Amino acid sequence: MRTVGTFEQARELSVGSVGLVPTMGYLHEGHLSLIEAARASSDTVVVSVFVNPLQFDQAQDLDAYPRSTDRDADLARSAGADVLFLPDDAAMFSTPPRTTVDVSCVSEAMEGVHRPGHFVGVATVVGKLFAGLQPDAAFFGRKDAQQLAVVTTLVSDLSFPIAVVGLPIVRESDGLALSSRNVRIPDRDRRSAAALSRAIFAAADRFEEGERSARELVATARNSLDHDMTEGVEYIQVANGDDAGIVEDVTVASFLAIAARIGGVRLIDNVFLDPDTGGADRGVLLGKPSILYGGG
Numbered sequence: 001m002r003t004v005g006t007f008e009q010a011r012e013l014s015v016g017s018v019g020l021v022p023t024m025g026y027l028h029e030g031h032l033s034l035i036e037a038a039r040a041s042s043d044t045v046v047v048s049v050f051v052n053p054l055q056f057d058q059a060q061d062l063d064a065y066p067r068s069t070d071r072d073a074d075l076a077r078s079a080g081a082d083v084l085f086l087p088d089d090a091a092m093f094s095t096p097p098r099t100t101v102d103v104s105c106v107s108e109a110m111e112g113v114h115r116p117g118h119f120v121g122v123a124t125v126v127g128k129l130f131a132g133l134q135p136d137a138a139f140f141g142r143k144d145a146q147q148l149a150v151v152t153t154l155v156s157d158l159s160f161p162i163a164v165v166g167l168p169i170v171r172e173s174d175g176l177a178l179s180s181r182n183v184r185i186p187d188r189d190r191r192s193a194a195a196l197s198r199a200i201f202a203a204a205d206r207f208e209e210g211e212r213s214a215r216e217l218v219a220t221a222r223n224s225l226d227h228d229m230t231e232g233v234e235y236i237q238v239a240n241g242d243d244a245g246i247v248e249d250v251t252v253a254s255f256l257a258i259a260a261r262i263g264g265v266r267l268i269d270n271v272f273l274d275p276d277t278g279g280a281d282r283g284v285l286l287g288k289p290s291i292l293y294g295g296g
């Protein structure tokens with residue numbers, strides 16, 4: 001694996017079909033599942049690590065975001081990456097950015113409401129990565145379901161010849177969705193963090209029993225949370241999987257999403273709901289402690 005900082009260097013190393021895995025680093029098994037999927041279907045696997053300041057709405061969250069380039073390089077290499085792309089801010093945009101990308105419609109609800117400007121930051125940088133690295137396929141996690149809808153719409157609307165592949169959420173053994181931010185959750189709040197996934201799984205169970213009303217599914221998730229946790233919840237909503245618009249009944253592929261602040265850390269999670277099969281996709285559970293905590 002080679003580590004590079006410019007688009008030109010990355011393109012020179014890209015032979016045959018190129019699979020791109022965009023990340024903000026501090027890699028965990030969720031990221032590794034994307035790299036492994038890219039490895040299985042691409043000649044060259046490019047992993048980008050860029051803590052994108054444009055997508056942070058709070059300076060303190062940006063400062064506290066965990067970073068470790070050496071650790072990321074070891075993990076990306078062992079998962080099968082060929083190129084580790086580590087651009088600096090100047091390689092990605094001018095300050096302030098001259099050109100931005102706003103996938104406005106898909107960004108209106110949920111994260112768009114609670115993190116103003118977040119998706120403009122995401123779409124601007126993802127668009128730049130797509131243009132500069134020219135991948136054939138790009139791999140994203142369903143953990144960020146609204147982001148996946150933003151990226152799919154961006155690719156379609158701007159006619160990027162790129163296949164966008166969405167992959168299941170990887171979870172810690174207690175159900176908590178893997179996130180680089182999990183290393184910042186205080187021990188005393190760990191049980192509350194895991195309760196978020198139990199809440200959306202309870203809604204998934206009801207969906208699989210036949211409930212299709214978004215209001216009922218949201219109520220099920222909310223009622224399964226302890227009273228003292230509900231004040232940290234920013235939203236629980238059901239949205240269309242394609243355009244992230246809020247739905248009243250699950251008649252098309254949708255996702256039930258939750259966002260909450262636990263122990264000073266903002267966490268998001270979701271389950272996919274498929275009315276055609278009647279099934280919910282809860283993702284996959286790790287059987288052992290995550291590499292985030294120094295194991296494995």
Ligand code: AMP
Pocket residue numbers: 022023024025029030031033034139140141142143144167168169170171177178179180
């Ligand atoms: P991030 O580094 O958090 O910006 O995430 C980079 C990519 O990894 C995005 O496509 C995320 O959706 C994906 N990702 C993050 N966490 C998970 C997870 N627990 N399971 C699967 N994919 C994930």
